[in-house]
Amino acid sequence: MNPIYLIARKETGELLLDIRGLLWLMAVTIVLSAFSLLLVGSTELSLLDNAQVVYDMTAIVTALGCLLALIVGVDTVAGERERGSLVPLLLTPAPRGTILMGKLSGVAIAWAVIYVLSLPYLWAVGSTGQNMGQGMLITALLGTPVVLMFGFLGISLGSRADSARTALLTGLVTLVLSASPVLLGPSLRQSAIGRMFDAVNPFSAAVNAYDAVIIDSQSIISQSTHFAIALAWLFACLWFARFSFGKITR
Template identity: 30%
Template sequence: MALTTSKAPVSEIRSRSGNWRVVAGQECRDLWVGGRGPLLLFAFSVLLSAMTYLAATNRAMNFLEQREAVNLTLQVALSVGVLLTLLVSADAISGERERGTLEALLLTPVGRRDIVAGKLAAAMTLWLACLAVAVPYLWVLGRGVAVARTAAVLALGVGTLVALGLGGLGLLISAGANSNKTSLAISLLVLLSLFAPTQIPALPKTGIGELLTRANPIGSALHYISQVLVQHRSWTQDLSYLTSPAMLAAAVCAVLIVTGPNIIKLNAGVSST
């Protein structure tokens, strides 16, 4: 992505109080008009369509199983949506280096913190688009047991928290990686290492397992969603499980704010000045 003076004159950029919006706007155009966003969103919708069809056509589904179907669909939507957000943010800086567009971006009168904030905001639009696609599927599966609204609110609150934390982490990995392939590989490895323990059903039922679940931002978020949707627990009863994703989001955002001027470089680990 390169901000050109033909699209945004220097005087106009300098006069704006939120230069990050300029970066975010251009990044969103690259993501959505360029074709990557619609393609990823289409694949996401195909996956949810297949899951919803299989769940909705199961005539043997009882009251509890229908709640579990909503829970499963929401967890898949959250996991895949976060994955797509992480991949976009992991490409944000290292990808620009390899495509040779980062230098042009650095020559524009936009602060490097604004560049970081704009790129993260653009990556988050993919998560919000995934959320918008997922809501109708949750409504179809949950309308019989009146959990569709609860599932949508959980997706918005918990999902956005997780997506923000891992999206910011992907941006940090992208800034420090020597190549785009390395950035994407490390980001996928991090996501898989966080997601794999969530596939062990009995993990939160043991002492050590509960500690591991609480320390895992994805595992703790998915466990909290399951407790609310399937176990009928109140919203505040297991709220402590959201400590991990909240701490990750806060820590990553703080690091991006503090290190923003230093992590946007033409070469990883080498100053561009």
Template identity: 30%
Template sequence: MNRWRVVAAQECRDLWRGGRGPLLLFGFSVLLSAVTWLTATNLALNFLEQREAVNLVVQVAVAVGVLVALAVSADGISGERERGTLESLLLAPVSRRAILAGKSVAALSLWFAAFAVSIPYVWVLGRGVSLVGSALLLGLVVGTLLAVGLVGVGLLISALSNSNKVSLAICFLLLLALFAPTQLPRMPQGWLGELLRRVNPVSSGTHYLTSVLVNGHDWTRDLSYLAAPLITVVLAGVLLVVTGPRIVRLTGGVSGA
């Protein structure tokens, strides 16, 4: 039986009916509204070109959407420990890998909901140019790669952390370290700058978006920039599958058994 589906259904009910999901989504929509209004104002004043405006909103939607998904995954195991509900979950007739899979699906549901909320904002800014469809499809592909990879990383950190505060702090610091380089006015030039851009899954993903949406490159021209997000997905997935039975436990850390 696909018991991970049972876990996923329960986790999604807890996330959305419990109020955390709608609250995070409301905060996301408020932030995206403010960014879209500021972007539209700069567009009207000719401070931004329309392609740049669409690219900016797509990147913000991806960044914040991945952030809220990571926050849910960071709470996945360590939060259950602190609330005293992990023991009953471990006693349920489901494997620990199924528990991790179900929690991953619940966290990713928040990313897809956030992306759905961003669609009208991208449409408003992209009216008049044949860019909306491409921007949304690219944002969905790149954002989903980043969300899947970072949700996996978040669950690993959550399972290994001794407290929920530690798990959340580490995940937010990690996300800050990954997104900060994308906000720098200029990356270092030469091979060092290119290496830093390519090894960081977030900067490589956003660079790919900019190359297609702003620079007008063909979709296939810069596909190599999606290597880092793909590698993150694969590594996080393998680690969860291999270590899942050992790290999903009532205390943080890896079991010696």
């Protein structure tokens, strides 16, 4: 049997069948549920425009996807190292590139699961308004490279750091920095530094494209600059993951 498939199946099993993986998914759905209930319970939020709600939800889904991909990415290398199962895996005849592909597939499946779980939430809050389908599509098209990028970054950090904790902390700081456009208001992002940061930040690229497509009803095709930024970071992190994983000696 193809080793990539075997490793991907193991990684998926740990997410979908292991208690720890299910707890992560539970945490993700609790956050989405809390936000949805807040929209219903808060008088102010319940009056938000439908497109604005869908935009907020897609940004949250992407942020959660990045967080889970980062955790899965770090855990798949550094976590395995600490559990003592990484060295036996590396000693198998399977080439490093094949093992890495299997682990990358695990990250991709984790994102696919989160995306599927988010669809009912998007439907629940956005089905009465405009651009819900476009919102789902742009999240799949642009959220995927951004989320996978963080998964690949997690694998890189897990390969290089001495411990899973160090790798996770470094990854989380990077994620918080990158996801700051969600936390900052539009006025702060209009400053020179904010605009420069937006121009190179893959997370900004994703949320700006969501804004343009969902709120301003622009076409997905017109978001090519945002796609280019996200894909550039994806390939850079893929290269970094391959390089770092190839250097593992213990």
